[in-house]
Amino acid sequence: MRQTPATAGQTTALTTLAAACAALFLAGCAIQPGAAGSDRGVTIERTTYGIPHITAQDPESLAYGVAYAYAQDNVCMTADQLVTARGQRSSTFGGQAIGLLGRRYIPNEQIDLFMAAHMDDEALERHWAATSPQVQAMARGYVAGYNRYLADNAAALPDACRGKPWVQPMTLAQYRRMAEVVAVQAGIAALADGMLGAQPPAAKAAQAPAPGVDLADAAQALRDVGLLDSPLGSNAWAFGKDVTANGSGMLLGNPHFPWSGPNRFYEMHLTIPGQMDVMGVGIGTYPMVSIGFNKDVAWSHTVSTGKRFTFYEVTLAEGDPTTYLVDGKPEKMTARKVSAQVPGPDGKLQAREHTVWSTRWGPLVVVPRAGLTWNARTAYALRDANTGNTRMMDAALAFARARSVQDLHKAHANLGLPWVNTLAADRSGQAMYADVSVVPDMDAAQLARCAPSQPAAALRAAAGLVVLNGSRADCDWHRDSASPVPGLIPIGRMPVAFRTDWVHNSNDSFVYTHPGQKFDGISPMVGDASLTRPRTRAGLAEIPEMLGRGKVTPQAIQDQLFQNRNFMAQVVVPDLLAACDKAPSAESRGGCAALKGWDRRNNLDARGAHVFREFWRTARNIPGVHRVPFDPAQPVATPAGLKMDDAATAAKVWEALDGAVKTVRASGFALDATLGSVQRPDITEEPIALHGGEEFEGVLNNLGRQEPAPLNARGLRIDYGTSYVQTVTFDAKGPVAQAILTYGQSTNPASPHANDQMRLFSAKQWHTLPFHREDVVKARIGEPLRLVRH
Secondary structure, three states: OOOOOHHOOOOOOOHHHHHHHHOOOHHOOOOOOOOOOOOOOOEEEEHHHHEEEEOOHHHHHHHHHHHHHHHHHHHHHHHHHHHHOOHHHHHHOOOOEEEEEHHHHHHHHHHHHHHHHHHOHHHHHHHHOOOHHHHHHHHHHHHHHHHHHHHHHHHEEEEEEEEOOOOOOOHHHHHHHHHHHOOOOOOOOHHHHHHHOOOOHHHHHHOOOOOOHHHHHHHHHHHOOOOOOOEEEEEEEEEEEOEEOOOEEEEEEEEEOOOOOOOOOEEEEEEEOOEEEEEEEEOOOOOOEEEEEEOOEEEEEOOOOOOEEEEEEEEEEEEEEEEEEEEEEEEEEEEEEEEEEEEOOOOOOEEEEEEEEEOEEEOOOOEEEHOEOOOOOOEEEEOOOOOOOHHHHHHHHHHOOOOOOOHHHHHHHOOOOOOEEEEEEEEOOEEEEEEEOOOOOOOOOHHHHOOOOOOHHHHHHHHHOOOOOOOOHHHHHOOOOOOEEEEEEEEHHHOEEEOEEEEEEEEOHHHOOOOOOOOOOOOOOOOOOHHHHHHHHHHHHHHHHHHHHOOHHHHHHHHHHHHOHHHHHHHHHHHHHHHHOOOOOOHHHHHHHHHHOOOOOOOOOEOOOOHHHHHHHOOOOOOOOEEEEOOOOOOOOOOOOOOOOOHHHHHHHHHHHHHHHHHHHHHHHOOOOEEHHHEEEEOOOOOOOOOOEEEHOOOOOEOOOOOOOOOOOOOEOOOOEEEEEEEEEEOOOOEEEEEEEEEOOOOOOOOOOOOHHHHHHHHOOOOOOOHHHHHHHHHHHOEEEEEEEE
């Protein structure tokens, strides 16, 4: 069971917390309330749905206000993240209790040991020193703003964390650590247990032959940790003046992110008069807009297919598994002892020591199901390109100040975006797609030349895992003088498209940006022609369908997204129903009846959608299940159908349908139950009906679970997917934006903004975002909060 702050059951003196907060105010100065007219003042105004509009005269004060506002809504979640940053989850919540590291739930003991092993505070301080003065000021401001909130509200925190000893002030080092976890969550953090599990082999084990690798299981192993078919996904569509009704740009942003934890979005409007005016969402403790708009341009992100790390297969010296060879010369591995405080059998804390091993390529990591083990002959090191990536906030500042999609593209040049594409549209009617993210610089020739042993090399095609030959020094990442970060592909060799019709992305590669868009000279490390997401096929089908009805409007975009068409049901259900007269069991006949009455959409009133989900959850994995295999020349039309004329395949299909019907009946739901009665949020017990569907179904409005689970008595409980969804266009005054933050602003169940926008989402109701000053004043709720930092 996941351990949460609400169940920790610990107490502390509130006066101690307040005193500690005051002691940690930056520069040793107490903060006094006051007017926001001074250079160090900040004003927080709230509008409908609790959205804060934060105005300050400088970046440090702005971040101070962001931290204060965010803590008003999510202080307990931030306090919990700080326990992770301090490496104290075991001593606080128990070593075997499950906690969240990035986007993976693993035992707290492993989280603490990973933090001790990976975090190098001196190195992080050096990386942050290389950022702009504005970014360094924002980091200081955020820390001070959070601590100010604790000092002001120590006696009035939400129930989940009031009086708990783990609610402590933030330090700058801890803030940097939280940012580092975000950067590496698609790399080494996803394999934290693999890094901790890399230990020299015992003598007998070292001599044992390496086990064979099941490539399908290897792929599943990477899928289980989120490194293949990442659970972080998104749709984004950008339209240019040739196809929009108003001749301006239009954007749909539909990120699919977790509904809890540090990847949860937060709406805000940030203004430094005369310098910056930007609105949208940021992630967790990130005091900038990640997805949003200003007066001239709007943008969204989707998780890209670029590789963020490479493994290196190192050849070990004869008789010494801690020495490896590079160009025939031995190099000794580095051993470093780390420790974490863990409760012992008697409940008392004791130091748990662990040794982590590293090479010139990075720390050793094992993934046994993928055949990446440490034996007498080979070991595997992981090099994460996002380690020490402190450039994200400088990129966000440049985005916020952009005046066109061309400016946005230039803002990528520092290679600060860790793992996302950017899609954007501007006031002049230009649309852009770009993947300028953190990718190791290896071209196709070098990848071929640096291929490892055959079993490890096979992982690239089967599981998307790049393993290089670590026994050759020339298999280091290429260092292009044009790159601001040695070893990363520079902006000039990453894919970009500027168009006046449309571009889209649903997490497959740049290849599928637009049917008429061609790219040349892009490294395979960025992406290839493989298509794995049914949502990509859905987008490529539905955008032309929408354009066929006329020029695009924001309403048309919203309607297209929320029609909730189940793409894979359209592809396979007709063949299934055509064979239903041969259904071999009462269960499969019942399933056929349910699917026959379904309109193949995932709306609240859809009957039978849950049956298809449980069926396709299994049937999609049947080898050769499709009647028409994938043809890269027809990415929308293929693969298609079900191979029901093949007896062996048909038998497995019927078995999958039988299993789905049994699962539904065992859950207590009827086969013809409405989706709205079955699909509910997991982050609240409020019975809010949810429309949308799973990733593997190809429903653009993607809803699912971070830890996949079939239907049970609690229904289909959702904690992931459509999170912040926005449409933006421009008129003579500036941006016209409508949005929904599906879970609301606050993680405090007592807040009116905990689930208010989830009800909005359930009803498919969008609200207009107040961006212009007069609109903010009209929509304002309550009195502005004015703070001054000293």
